[in-house]
Structure formats: structure tokens, C-alpha cells
Amino acid sequence: MSTVFLALQTNEETRPIIEAILQDNPSAVVDEQPAMVKINADGRLVVRRETIEELIGRDYDLQELQVNMITMSGNLDQTDDEIILFWKS
Amino acid sequence: MQIDLRTVTIKPLRQTFDNIARRIGADKPASRYQEGTLDMQQTANFHYRPTWDPEHDIYDASRTAIKMADWYAFKDPRQFYYGAYTLARAKQQDTAEANFDFVENRGLAGTLPESVRKTVLELLLPLRHVAWGSNMNNASVCAYSYGTGFSQPHIYQAMDQLGIAQYLTRVGLLLGDVESLDEAKRAWMDDDAWQGLRRYVEDSFVIKDPVELFVAQNVALDGLLYPLVYETIIDDVLSSQGGTPVAMLTQFMTDWFTETRKWADATVKIAAAESPENKEVMARWLSQWRDRSAAALLPVARIALGDRSDEVLGEVVQQFNARMAKAGVAL
Amino acid sequence: MDMQVAKKKLGLKERYAVMTRGLDWTPSYQKMEDIYPYIAYEGIKIHDWDKWEDPFRLTMDAYWKYQAEKERKLYAIIDAFNQNNGHLNVTDARYINTIKLFISGISPLEYVAHRGFAHAGRAFPGAGPRVACLMQSLDEIRHAQTQVHSISNYNKYYNGMHDFHHAHDRVWFLSVPKSFFDDAITAGPFEFMVSIGFSFEYVLTNLLFVPFVSGAAYNGDMGTMTFGFSAQSDEARHMTLGLEVIKFILEQDPANVPIVQRWIDKWTWRGYRVLTLVAMMMDYMLPKRTMSWKEAWEVYFEENGGALFKDLARYGIKMPKCAEQIALEKDHLSHQAWSTFYNYAAAANFHTWMPDEDEMAWLAAKYPASFDKHYRPRYEFWREQAAKGNRFYNKTLPMLCQTCQIPMIFTEPGDATKICYREVDYKGDKYHFCSDHCKEIFEHEPEKYVQAWLPVHQIYQGNCFPEGTDPTVEGFDPLAAVLQYYKLEHGRDNLDFDISEDKKNFAEWRGQATKNI
Numbered sequence: 026m027s028t029v030f031l032a033l034q035t036n037e038e039t040r041p042i043i044e045a046i047l048q049d050n051p052s053a054v055v056d057e058q059p060a061m062v063k064i065n066a067d068g069r070l071v072v073r074r075e076t077i078e079e080l081i082g083r084d085y086d087l088q089e090l091q092v093n094m095i096t097m098s099g100n101l102d103q104t105d106d107e108i109i110l111f112w113k114s
Numbered sequence: 115m116q117i118d119l120r121t122v123t124i125k126p127l128r129q130t131f132d133n134i135a136r137r138i139g140a141d142k143p144a145s146r147y148q149e150g151t152l153d154m155q156q157t158a159n160f161h162y163r164p165t166w167d168p169e170h171d172i173y174d175a176s177r178t179a180i181k182m183a184d185w186y187a188f189k190d191p192r193q194f195y196y197g198a199y200t201l202a203r204a205k206q207q208d209t210a211e212a213n214f215d216f217v218e219n220r221g222l223a224g225t226l227p228e229s230v231r232k233t234v235l236e237l238l239l240p241l242r243h244v245a246w247g248s249n250m251n252n253a254s255v256c257a258y259s260y261g262t263g264f265s266q267p268h269i270y271q272a273m274d275q276l277g278i279a280q281y282l283t284r285v286g287l288l289l290g291d292v293e294s295l296d297e298a299k300r301a302w303m304d305d306d307a308w309q310g311l312r313r314y315v316e317d318s319f320v321i322k323d324p325v326e327l328f329v330a331q332n333v334a335l336d337g338l339l340y341p342l343v344y345e346t347i348i349d350d351v352l353s354s355q356g357g358t359p360v361a362m363l364t365q366f367m368t369d370w371f372t373e374t375r376k377w378a379d380a381t382v383k384i385a386a387a388e389s390p391e392n393k394e395v396m397a398r399w400l401s402q403w404r405d406r407s408a409a410a411l412l413p414v415a416r417i418a419l420g421d422r423s424d425e426v427l428g429e430v431v432q433q434f435n436a437r438m439a440k441a442g443v444a445l
Numbered sequence: 446m447d448m449q450v451a452k453k454k455l456g457l458k459e460r461y462a463v464m465t466r467g468l469d470w471t472p473s474y475q476k477m478e479d480i481y482p483y484i485a486y487e488g489i490k491i492h493d494w495d496k497w498e499d500p501f502r503l504t505m506d507a508y509w510k511y512q513a514e515k516e517r518k519l520y521a522i523i524d525a526f527n528q529n530n531g532h533l534n535v536t537d538a539r540y541i542n543t544i545k546l547f548i549s550g551i552s553p554l555e556y557v558a559h560r561g562f563a564h565a566g567r568a569f570p571g572a573g574p575r576v577a578c579l580m581q582s583l584d585e586i587r588h589a590q591t592q593v594h595s596i597s598n599y600n601k602y603y604n605g606m607h608d609f610h611h612a613h614d615r616v617w618f619l620s621v622p623k624s625f626f627d628d629a630i631t632a633g634p635f636e637f638m639v640s641i642g643f644s645f646e647y648v649l650t651n652l653l654f655v656p657f658v659s660g661a662a663y664n665g666d667m668g669t670m671t672f673g674f675s676a677q678s679d680e681a682r683h684m685t686l687g688l689e690v691i692k693f694i695l696e697q698d699p700a701n702v703p704i705v706q707r708w709i710d711k712w713t714w715r716g717y718r719v720l721t722l723v724a725m726m727m728d729y730m731l732p733k734r735t736m737s738w739k740e741a742w743e744v745y746f747e748e749n750g751g752a753l754f755k756d757l758a759r760y761g762i763k764m765p766k767c768a769e770q771i772a773l774e775k776d777h778l779s780h781q782a783w784s785t786f787y788n789y790a791a792a793a794n795f796h797t798w799m800p801d802e803d804e805m806a807w808l809a810a811k812y813p814a815s816f817d818k819h820y821r822p823r824y825e826f827w828r829e830q831a832a833k834g835n836r837f838y839n840k841t842l843p844m845l846c847q848t849c850q851i852p853m854i855f856t857e858p859g860d861a862t863k864i865c866y867r868e869v870d871y872k873g874d875k876y877h878f879c880s881d882h883c884k885e886i887f888e889h890e891p892e893k894y895v896q897a898w899l900p901v902h903q904i905y906q907g908n909c910f911p912e913g914t915d916p917t918v919e920g921f922d923p924l925a926a927v928l929q930y931y932k933l934e935h936g937r938d939n940l941d942f943d944i945s946e947d948k949k950n951f952a953e954w955r956g957q958a959t960k961n962i
Contacts, residue, residue, distance in 0.1 A: 027752030032655075034674050059662040059735065060670060088507050092514055095658075095677040096651055098749050100756070101500045101685050105457045112756045124530065124954045126601035131593075132608040132932065149597055150590035154556050158614040159898045161627040166483040166568075172630055173560070196587040197516040197594075204513030207506045246468035250567060253579055257564035262556075269563060269583050276576065277505035280464045287455070287463070295467055303470060316474040 026068030029099030029110040032061050039093045045076040061095050070099070072108040137186070150195035152186055154262040175260040178325040179395050180385050185261025187388065191380045192373065199270050202373075203277070206366055213362040214284065222359040223289050230357040231289055237343065237417045238364075239286045239298030240308055244339070245279035247315040248272075251331040259324035267377055271332060274374070278367055285363050307417060310410035325385065326399050332378050334403035337437065338411055340371035341430045347418045375437075383441040393443060400438055401445045404431065461502035466495060469572040483568045487633035490698035494571025497693050500685045508580065512587070519591060519675045526668040527598045533958050536664040536732040538951035539942055541603050543730045544596055544669065545795040547657065549609040550622045550722060552592040557626040559585035561637055568634035574693075577686045581642075584679040595672040602954075603947050605794040605939075608932045612794055615909065616931050617900035618722075618786075620850045624897060625719045629712075631893070636708050638690045644712035647687035648753070650680055651745040653723055656738075660731045688753075695760040702761045707889070713765040714882040718849040724779035725786065728808065729800060737811035739775045747772070767882045773858040776815040780808075784823060785854050788839035791924060794933055796942035799828045819861050836941055840924055842901045847876040847894055848883035855879050871895065 031046070033039040039062065046064055047053055053066040064070065077085045087108055099110035129135065130144040133153040138144060144152075160172050170177060175185065182188075194202070217223060223231075252272035259265045286294050302308050314335065321327040344367045353361050361368075382400075386393040408431050415423040435445050455463070472480060484491075525531075535541065559582050566578030600606045613619050629640040658673030694701050724738035736744075746768075754764040783797070790797045800808065805824065809816045827837060843852035857865045867878040871891050878884040887894045903909050907916055910926040928935050937946055 027755055028748065029752075030749075034678075059659045060674065061659070086507075088501070088503065088511060091501070091503075091678055091681065092511050093678065094681040095674055096655060097681050097684065098752065100688065103457065103500055103502065112752055113759065124602070124957065127604070127950075128601055128607060130597070131600055131606075131610075133610050144597075146590075146594055149593050153610045154589060154593075155560070156553060156557070156610075156614055156623070159620075159623075159903075161620070161624040161898050162631040162893050162896045164631045165893070166486070166631075166633055172627060196583070196590050197520060200509055200513045200516050200587075203509040207509045211506065242468055243470055246572075249579070250575070253563050253567040253575075253582070256582070257560055257567050265560070266586065269559070269579070269586060272563075272579055273505060273508075273583055276579070277509070279468050280504050280506065283464050283467070292455075292463060295463055299467065299470065303473075313474045316472045316480070319472070319480045320475050 027112045028065050028067060029070050029097075029112060030063055030065045031070060031072070031097045031110060032058075032063040032095040033090075034093045034095060035060055035062050036093065041080040042072070042077055042090065042093075045080050046070070046072055049073050049076050066110075068112055070110045074106050145193065147190070147193035147195050147198065151190075151262050151266060155260070155265070173260055177258050177260070178323045180325040180388075180392050182261075182385070182388055182392075186263045187384050188261065188263035188381060189384075190263070190267050191376050194267060194270055203274070206369060207277075210281065210366045213365055214288070217359045217362055218288060225356075226289070226359060227356045230352055230355050230360070233352065233418050234348075234357065234360050235286065235290050235294050235298065236301070237347065237414070238282055239290075239295060240302040241339075241343065242279045242282045242286075242295075242298065243302050244311065244315060244335075245275045245282065247318065248275040248331055248336070249279065251318055251321075251327055255324045255328050255331075258322075259328075264325075264381070267381075268328070271374065274370060278370070281364070281366055285360070288363070289360075307413040310412075311414055314406055314410040328381065329396065329399040330403040332374070333382060333438075334400060334407045336371065337375070337378070337434050338404070338407050338427075338430055340367065341433060342411060342415060342427060344368045344371065346426060346430065347415070351418060379437060379441045382438065382443060386442045397443050397445060400443055404434060404445065457502050461499060461504065464504050465499070465572050465576050477570065481568060481570045483634055484570065487635050488704055489635045489694060489701050491571075491694075492697055494569075494573065496696065497571055497573035498689055499573050499577060500689060501682050503580065503682075515675050515678060516587075519671055520594075522671045523595055523598075523668055526671075530954070530958065531667055532599055532602060533951070533955050534665040534667070538603075538945075538947050539730065539796070539798065540664045540666065540732050541599060541947060541951075542605070542795040542797075542942070543657070543660065543726050544599050544666075545603075545605040546722060546726060546730070547669075548592065548596045548600075548606050549612045549616070549794055550619055551653070552589055552596075553610065553613040554622055554626045555585050555589035555592065557630055558641060559583075559589060561626075561630040561641060564630065565634045565637050574638075574690070577689075578638075581679075581683050581686060584683065587679065588676045591672045591676065595668045598668070602950065604934070604937045604945070605796075605947075607938075609794075611932050615900075616794060616933075617792060617904075618789075618851075620898065620900050621722070622719050624850050625715055628715065628893075635694065638687075639694075639705060639708040640712040640715070642683070642687040642690045644687075644709060645716050646680065646683045647691075648713060648746070648750055649716040649720060650684065651749065652720055652741055654680065655745065656723065656727050656735060656741050659735045660727065663733045663735050664731055691757065691762075692760075695757075695762065699761075706762055709762065710765045710767060710882075711886050711889075714767040714880075714886070715849065717767065717771055718851060718879075718883070721778055721782045721851060725782040728779035728811075729783045729804075734807065738779045739811060742771070742775050770858045770880065770882065774855065776812050777819070777856060777861055780812070780816065780820040781854050781856065784820070785843075785852060787827065788837065789843075790941055791838040791840065791935075791939050792927065794931070794938050796940065796945050796947065798942040799824050799831065815861060831941070831943075838940070842904060844877055845899050845901050846879035846883050847897060847899070848878060848886050850897065850899060851879055853877060853879050 043062055049071055050066050053064050053070060056063040056065060074085055074087050087103060097110060099112055102109045129140060129142055134144040134148055137152055155173055164172060249272050252268045252275060256265050256268035256272060302312060318327065318330045321330060344364055348364050349361050349368060382396060386396045408427060412423055412427055415427050419426055438445050562578045562582035562585060566575045566582060569575050613623060629637050632640060654673060654677050658670055661669035661673060694705055727738045727741060786793060787797045805821055830837060845852055853864060853866060855865050857863045865880055867881060867884040869876045869884060869887060876887060878887065904927055909930045910916065911929045914926050933939060942948055
């Protein structure tokens with residue numbers, strides 16, 4: 026399976042988001058680079074709203090993620106509850 | 115207690131970029147609007163002709179009948195560059211959100227007299243399509259006009275109109291449901307009341323001259339539609355019949371028109387003041403599209419105003435003429 | 446209807462559908478082909494515009510809200526950076542030359558993208574693609590402006606960027622990026638989407654922004670890092686648009702596949718050639734390197750692009766065939782480019798220099814197959830000559846490739862000792878190319894590429910001197926006249942970094958900032 030990834034700016038807002046992503050994707054691998062964190066996963070990566078909300082203690086709209094997103098790879102599907110990055114092959 | 119903050123003072127070699135300095139003088143720093151606008155569009159040594167329009171260069175001032183010695187004579191009085199624009203709209207969006215919440219949470223939509231609710235759905239929802247048409251026309255002006263001073267506000271205008279179409283959709287969903295949107299679209303396509311306006315919008319889609327399109331859309335159509343629908347019918351007539359919550363839901367449009375009108379006026383004024391030839395062309399376009407716009411809006415006005423429509427629309431046209439006279443074009 | 450009953454809330458997808466798709470209608474007072482005149486001539490067949498997927502589903506209210514948040518953050522940092530003379534915190538003044546390259550080569554392209562996406566958005570009849578394109582058009586003017594605003598402060602203290610708009614339309618090497626975007630915007634709207642939306646934004650943007658922005662972060666340039674990352678957050682949306690465009694076109698009709706494949710082949714190559722500038726920046730211009738060009742290509746193209754093309758294989762799309770040649774060039778590209786700019790330092794708007802011993806060791810380690818063998822000896826020779834007062838400035842003009850407009854500096858794939866030349870006779874004229882791929886691109890659309898405004902040809906034809914210049918007078922100095930036409934100041938904007946005003950000022954200002962004088 027090919028790698029999908031999501032890169033976020035390193036800051037206070039993304040700290041719990043990265044934590045949430047790692048909780049929901051146990052096999053994801055974190056690659057820390059200057060001022061950014063890249064999260065790689067094999068074929069599929071999911072970002073779940075509820076997990077983030079549990080960690081930050083407030084309502085979270087997944088569209089907020091765009092403020093800190095640097096780049097990504099893979100097909101993207103977004104609903105109110107989750108963002109999924111995936112390769113079909 | 116006095117706090118003395120110190121940073122190292124070094125003398126800059128220059129205050130701004132040379133192209134800006136040539137326009138405003140080299141002795142002062144430029145504003146972000148100036149640095150983000152002036153000469154942003156490429157002007158020379160284009161490599162290839164557009165395969166979609168081989169008669170013209172990529173950016174080509176001859177796409178319009180309006181002639182300018184310097185297209186950067188056009189300045190946006192709001193000084194909107196992207197940052198200033200977005201911050202302004204985010205603030206308005208915040209207010210709009212609070213208004214929608216207020217109306218929704220207090221169930222104010224349910225307190226509207228049925229006649230008002232019906233009028234609002236019939237009148238406002240088909241205007242989603244008019245706003246969508248404006249989105250397309252403003253994209254067109256942005257793409258094919260000359261000089262960032264002129265083209266830039268049109269991308270903002272295009273996205274504002276998409277925003278307005280979406281606010282109208284939310285009004286529809288709040289006062290009605292998805293079926294209300296479908297019914298409004300059916301009326302837009304078939305009902306006599308809307309055919310004049312739909313024809314106006316579709317005819318505007320094929321205007322090739324970007325400045326004429328600016329006139330037809332942002333000056334003539336919006337210049338009558340917004341004062342008629344939002345300032346008069348919603349804020350005045352329907353409010354007096356218990357429709358104040360609706361005015362809250364359309365506050366964005368009212369505020370938006372007050373603001374964008376200043377830019378439209380300034381643009382008309384600058385184009386017309388350039389030369390007697392420009393003034394003649396602008397006057398011709400303005401009166402031609404104003405007349406068509408007034409005729410198209412009359413049956414729409416009847417939805418809310420009935421017999422008073424001619425009178426009210428007449429007043430709106432009078433105000434419009436006064437606006438244009440102030441901008442230097444007597445109609 | 447009872448308004449008191451709480452309504453069923455629409456989900457993101459349904460909500461977005463009524464916010465966009467529902468706005469559109471089929472016109473009847475004007476013909477479709479008159480309203481949308483540009484969508485048929487490229488041969489792409491679209492049967493159902495509503496099949497378009499909008500992955501991010503941003504409505505304008507959310508767009509304004511989140512973008513304003515980004516803008517607030519960005520400008521707060523720019524202000525702080527400027528107030529604190531943040532430019533003095535960069536690793537060393539050589540770094541600033543990357544900024545010069547960026548503002549004169551890349552920022553003007555963001556502007557063309559803005560106008561191009563407005564054009565594409567207007568041209569497409571479907572509501573989904575229109576909204577996506579126009580949102581991108583709006584983002585692109587953001588990028589052009591935030592770059593100008595961030596770099597404005599550098600321009601106050603350093604040379605070479607004071608007239609970047611003027612330079613972009615004229616300076617010889619800037620015709621490389623300029624002709625790339627001119628090529629895209631003059632193509633039809635579908636090709637524009639494949640060229641910029643897909644090939645550039647999806648396949649290549651990571652190679653431009655991530656190294657550049659990480660490079661800025663690594664070299665202490667907080668201002669550039671911030672606009673870079675802030676712009677990238679929009680790129681994530683643009684990349685998704687780029688991928689959706691491709692999938693949409695391919696799913697609509699099998700006849701679209703070969704057309705799209707040709708565009709992908711063409712634009713991957715065109716984009717890669719423009720990235721020559723980035724390759725050289727990464728390997729030579731960043732005092733503190735993040736990764737080599739070769740490594741970046743391997744991560745962001747070979748791995749990531751590989752995954753992408755594997756995913757697109759189900760539509761019959763193949764990895765562009767130029768990838769093979771690019772793999773052969775990755776050991777050489779940045780070195781050949783830097784050598785050229787070192788040569789032409791008198792005619793450029795930034796400074797060049799020879800790498801020091803440590804830097805050569807880094808290059809040798811990153812490029813074990815090529816550096817010590819082919820490039821180090823050349824550099825050592827130039828360095829010796831410079832030490833003797835013979836810093837080499839090439840004053841003759843190079844032959845340019847008719848397609849990518851880069852001087853003919855590249856070597857044969859697989860043989861780094863032989864320059865690669867290709868030529869085509871067309872209507873009685875001879876045209877020259879740097880590679881098979883540039884030649885093929887020309888051969889497919891010769892009528893387009895014969896129009897190219899080639900800077901060297903233009904100089905020889907006398908079109909690049911200030912008005913009123915008489916090149917026949919005794920002692921006429923063509924380089925001086927060309928620099929005047931470029932509005933570059935000889936001795937300040939050009940030549941070797943070692944003798945530059947930038948170097949001198951930076952050292953003096955940094956001294957003021959860090960010592961008690």
C-alpha cells in the first residue's frame with residue numbers, strides 16, 4: 026500500500042490534533058521537521074472530530090484544520106465527523 | 115515607570131519597490147494596498163497568444179471600449195487587498211452568524227406572519243440565482259479586464275455574491291426547507307414574474323466588454339435591486355408588517371451594498387472623468403442597462419409591493435440617477 | 446408548517462449541495478455555446494458536470510472566517526519580524542538571494558494563477574468546478590500579495606528586488622517561469638486545470654514550497670516561513686482540487702484519457718524544468734541545507750508521485766515518461782544550473798558565489814556519483830581564478846531552448862560530458878531544444894511555441910535596450926544597455942556575493958545588533 030500523509034504546522038493548536046490522529050491511527054508514523062510535523066500512514070489516515078474534541082474540551086469543526094495544514098497526499102473525503110485520506114490501490 | 119524599549123536602528127536603502135516609488139514618490143513607505151495592487155499584472159513580452167482568444171494578448175486593454183492612459187487610475191476607496199477584504203468580511207460574517215443564531219434560537223421564524231413568510235420565500239429565494247449569475251459575471255470581469263486596480267475588486271465581488279447566494283439559501287432553509295429552494299428555482303425558470311430578470315442575467319453572460327459587464331451587473335442591476343429589495347422591501351415595508359427578523363437575516367446584504375456602492379461609484383467616476391469619449395460610452399451603457407434592469411425588476415417588485423411597485427421603483431430609479439450624476443454621469 | 450419543530454440538520458455534503466449545485470440553472474435565453482465558448486475546442490467530453498466531487502466543501506462564511514484567522518496571524522508575525530529587524534537573524538546574507546529569486550520568479554506566477562483560475566472558473570459550466578476554481582483564484586491573489594508584503598521589508602535593505610515586476614517581464618532567466626505560466630493560461634481551460642491544478646499544484650508544489658519554506662525556517666527567516674506555511678494551508682485545498690479535476694475528467698469519457706495523459710507528460714516536464722531554479726536554490730543558496738534536491742525529488746516525486754500514479758492507473762494513466770530522464774538528471778541538475786548562474790552573475794538580479802570547503806563536502810556526500818568527478822574540479826578552478834582576481838563573468842549570450850527557454854546547458858541523459866542538443870526545422874527556420882521532451886512539446890504545437898519571446902534572440906534583435914539606444918556607436922556596451930533595460934544597477938544588483946553591498950551591509954548591521962559599538 027502507498028503512503029498517505031498529512032503535514033501540519035507545529036504549534037499549540039496542532040499539538041492535541043496530532044495526538045488525536047495518533048490515537049486513531051496506531052500505525053501512523055510521525056516525522057518531525059523544521060516547524061512542521063508530517064504524519065505518514067500506510068494507505069489510509071483518519072482524523073476524527075470526536076477524538077479531537079475529547080482532547081481539547083470544546084466543540085471542534087474539522088474545517089478549522091485547514092488553518093494549520095501544510096500539505097497532504099492521497100484522496101480526501103470529508104464529512105462533519107471525519108476526514109479520511111486514502112489511496113484506492 | 116518608564117519602559118524604554120530599544121531596537122537597533124538601521125537606515126533602509128529604499129522605502130518601497132521602484133514601481134510604487136515611480137507612482138507615489140520614493141520618499142515614503144507604501145501602503146499594503148498599494149504594494150499588493152499597483153503593477154501586479156504583467157504588461158510586457160507575453161510569450162503566446164491565448165488559444166481561446168487569439169485576437170488578444172493574455173491581458174489586453176482593447177477588450178473594452180473604455181480607454182485609459184493608466185489603468186491604475188482605478189483605485190478601490192476601500193483599499194481592499196486580500197487581507198483587508200477577508201478581515202472585513204469575517205467581521206460581517208460574525209454578525210450574520212450571530213443574527214442567524216438569534217433568529218433560530220428564539221424561534222423568531224415561527225413568529226413571522228404567514229403572509230410575510232410567504233412573500234419572503236417568493237421574493238428572496240429566486241434571487242439566489244441572480245447572485246450566482248453575478249458571481250459568474252464578476253469572475254469574467256476579473257479574468258478579462260486590464261490592470262489589477264480594476265480587476266482585483268471583481269474577484270472580491272464574485273465571492274461576495276456567492277456568499278450572498280449562500281445566505282439566501284440559509285434564509286430559505288430557515289423559513290422553509292429544501293423544497294422551498296426547488297420551488298423558487300421552478301419560479302425562476304418558469305414564472306412570468308422572473309423571466310425579464312432571468313433574461314437580463316442570461317444576456318449579461320454574453321457581454322464581452324469587461325467594463326460594460328461591470329456596468330450591467332454591479333452598477334445598473336445591483337444599483338436598483340439592492341435598494342429595492344433589501345433597503346425598501348425588507349428593511350422598510352416587511353419590517354412594518356412584523357418582518358424584522360428577516361431584516362436581521364439580510365443585514366449582510368444591506369451592509370454589503372452600502373459598502374460596495376462606494377467602490378462602484380468611484381469606478382464609474384474615474385472611467386467617465388478620463389475623457390469625453392469614455393463619458394459618452396459610460397452614459398450609454400448606464401442608461402441602456404438601467405432601463406432594462408428597471409423593466410426586469412418591476413414584476414419582481416409586485417410580489418411584495420403590488421400596486422405601489424411603479425411608484426417605489428420610480429423612486430429607486432431617481433435615487434440611482436442622482437447617484438450617477440454625483441459620479442459625473444448625468445443620465 | 447410548524448416552525449417550532451426543530452428541523453433535521455443537513456449534513457456537510459447535503460448542505461454544501463444546496464449551497465452550490467442548487468444555484469445553477471440551464472439557460473434558455475442565450476445558447477450554452479455562447480455563454481461557455483471555450484469548453485469544446487480541446488476535445489474533452491463532459492457528460493455530467495454534477496459528478497464533480499467537492500472534497501473540502503467550504504462555504505463562503507467558513508472561508509472568510511478561517512482565512513481571516515490565517516491573515517491575522519500572518520500579518521502579526523510580519524509586523525513583528527519587521528519591527529525587530531528579523532532579516533538580521535538569517536544565517537548569512539547569501540540566504541537573501543533565495544528571496545530575490547522567489548519574488549521575481551515565483552510571486553508574479555501566483556498572480557497569473559489568480560487570473561487564470563478566474564478565467565477557468567468562468568469558462569466551466571458546472572457549479573462545482575466553478576466554485577472551486579474561483580476560491581482558488583481568490584487564494585492565489587492572497588499568495589501574490591502576502592509574498593510581496595513579506596518581502597517588502599527585505600527590499601528596503603537589500604538589492605536586486607527593487608523592480609521585480611519590471612524584471613519578471615524582461616530578465617533573461619525569468620522568461621523560464623514566465624513562459625511556463627503564459628503557456629498554461631493561454632491553453633484551454635481544461636489544459637490549464639491539468640497543468641496548474643494537477644501537475645503543478647499536486648505533483649510538483651511540494652517540491653517548490655516545502656523545501657523553500659523549510660529552508661526559510663532552517664535559515665532563521667521567520668517572515669518567509671510564515672507566509673510559506675500560511676500559503677501552504679491553501680495549497681492543501683488546491684492539491685485536492687487538482688486531483689479531483691483529473692479524476693473527474695477521466696471518469697467522464699474514455700476518449701479523455703489520451704488527451705489528459707499527453708497534458709500530464711507535457712506539464713510534468715515543463716514544471717520540472719522550472720524547478721531547476723529550486724534545485725539550485727536548495728543545494729547552493731541556502732547556507733543551512735534542509736535536504737538535497739535529489740532527496741527532495743525522491744521523497745516528493747518518486748515516492749509520493751509514485752503512489753499517485755499507481756492510484757490513477759485504474760483510469761489508464763501512466764507515470765509520465767519523462768520521469769526516467771529526470772531520474773538520470775537528478776545527480777546533475779542543480780550543479781549545472783548553479784554553474785550557469787555563476788557564469789552569468791553579471792546579468793542577473795541576484796548574487797552567486799563558489800561553495801566553501803564544508804559545502805563542497807556536503808555536496809560530495811549528497812551526490813557521490815557526480816559531484817567530485819564532474820563539478821568539484823570546475824569549482825576549484827573558478828575559485829582559484831577568482832582568488833587571482835579573475836572572477837569569471839560570461840559576457841556572451843547562450844543559446845536557449847525554444848520550449849523551456851533555459852540555456853542549452855543540460856547534458857545527455859546518462860552522459861555528463863556531452864551537452865544535449867536537439868533541433869527541428871519548421872517552416873524554414875531552425876529551432877533548438879535542450880531535450881527530447883522539450884522537442885516533442887514543440888512538435889505537437891509548433892504554432893504556439895514559435896511565438897516564444899526568447900530573451901537572447903530579443904537582445905540580438907536590439908529589442909532589449911533602453912529606447913533611443915544606438916548600438917552602432919563606437920564603444921557600445923551591450924551588457925550595460927541590457928542591464929539598463931532590465932532596470933538593474935551594475936555593481937549593486939549583480940556580480941559576485943563576495944564584493945556585494947548586501948554582504949557589507951549585513952555584516953555591519955549585524956555587528957550593530959549584536960555588539961556594543
